[in-house]
Amino acid sequence: MPFLPQLRIPATYMRGGTSKGVFFRLEDLPPPAQVPGPARDALLMRVIGSPDPYGKHTDGMGGATSSTSKCVIVSPSTRPDHDVDYLYGQVAIDSAFVDWSGNCGNLSTAVGPFAIMSGYLPAARIPESGTVTVRVWQANIGKTILVHVPISNGQVQETGDFMLDGVAFPAAEIVLEFLDPADDEGGDATAGMFPTGQLVDRLEVPGVGTLEATLINAGIPTVFVEASALGLDGTELQPAVNDNPALLARLEAIRVAGALRMGLIRTPEEAATRQHTPKLAWVAPPRGYQAASGKPIAASDIDLNVRAMSMGKLHHAMMGTASVAIATAAAVPGTLVNRAAGGGQRDVVRFGHPSGTLRVGASVRQVDGRWTVTRAVMSRSARVLMEGWVRVPPV
The missing domain is CATH 3.10.310.10 (Diaminopimelate Epimerase; Chain A, domain 1)
Known part of the structure; x- marks a missing residue:
């Protein structure tokens, strides 16, 4: 029987804090995966390589740990006074599901640089050197995150001397502000x-x-x-x-x-x-x-x-x-x-x-x-590990 060719989807593999994941622009996803539902979940699981009964993610981009089995979807914000909407999916390793119930604070760090490099901020906002604040709407939990991204020569600065325990090499420091981070989910x-x-x-x-x-x-x-x-x-x-x-x-x-x-x-x-x-x-x-x-x-x-x-x-x-x-x-x-x-x-x-x-x-x-x-404030770092296209069989 005939076999269909793999899908070829623009993607960026990024480290943010002590995590890493596959980042997508919403508009680059196949149309069925541009909306929440089984098609999106199936695609992200196949990208990561889940479910994997061997617990290795050999046939995907995941790292078979909770810190490395993650996907991020970013799009122009639908909220006033925000630059981008950020949606985070925690992909289970040996089970067939994607957990959308919370945020990843580490990968929030990488959303700012990704938004800038994806062209989601007007060029006039980007200084020749200094810092630009990316105002992020965290869509999973409905909260605002300010990502203060260093800029050098008009580009996102990724290299630096900031050391973060849990990350082997230094990079540029990125300051995160989580605004009104409390949530009323569940209880009274x-x-x-x-x-x-x-x-x-x-x-x-x-x-x-x-x-x-x-x-x-x-x-x-x-x-x-x-x-x-x-x-x-x-x-x-x-x-x-x-x-x-x-x-x-x-x-x-x-x-x-x-x-x-x-x-x-x-x-x-x-x-x-x-x-x-x-x-x-x-x-x-x-x-x-x-x-x-x-x-x-x-x-x-x-x-x-x-x-x-x-x-x-x-x-x-x-x-x-x-x-x-x-x-x-x-x-x-x-x-x-x-x-x-x-x-x-x-x-x-x-x-x-x-x-x-x-x-x-x-x-x-x-x-x-x-x-x-x-508000809560902390410093992390982020950088692009690879960019191009991720390939997955049709799902």
Whole structure:
């Protein structure tokens, strides 16, 4: 029987922060994939190489980790006072689905440079040298992100001396501002970014027991627990967690219980199709350790340690959206994150993660007993890895 030729679709492969993914302009996608639905999902899964029962993504662009199985769609913004709309898809590795429930903070960094290089900003906006602010509408969660992109000789500056723990080589620094990053999804809308209205909940987890948790919708829905409640100390690296099936099962049970309490799912079974959110993280007071690269991290270098799960595995560094959640929760006295950092009020926090440290800030305020966050700020970097066309069989 005849076989159809592969599709040839313009695409750019980019690193953003500690993640990388395949970037598309909406208008370059085949017409059926230009709108949400099965055709779009099938195309992106084939681009990445999912589902892959071997867990390798050998026949696709994915890297078989939660940090490298990502797709981004960018288009001229439909929102006033914004430059582009940005849609993010987290592609499952061994299952046939794309999770659209949240944002990727790391790849948000690359959206600014991609928008400029794609011609989405007027030439008059681009200085000969300096910085241009790309105003991004994050369509998954309905939030604004300001991406401050360095410009040199009228072009996006990608090289530089900014080092980001979790990335092997230096690049140009890009500052991200997440505006009004809290979300009311799930719980009581009047409760704000804490969906249960509590800074600390007692979470009953079948098969695990009852433990304290801070549940927050800021950056990305996140369930924070104390490392000590898990028998951990917050200095764990990937092998200690990802090679421990019993621990992984306990952690997933806690994530599911948190998702139920936050109102993000109605039954435990729904969690299987919502792997991207919520995130689960554990916090601990500062303690020295050796990062995955071998770099020593002293307790005096950090305010607390944080480890976070992504798509069922311990993340090799820290997700950008989870970093927003960490900064926001750390700024609110009484949360488990704030307690681990030593308590009190703080606008900036530096935390340890498996690859090193990260400094992130958040501005919070309490109005009529309700905590809100106005912005979170962090520095990342991004660069183009490859550009041209991605080829996939017809789907």
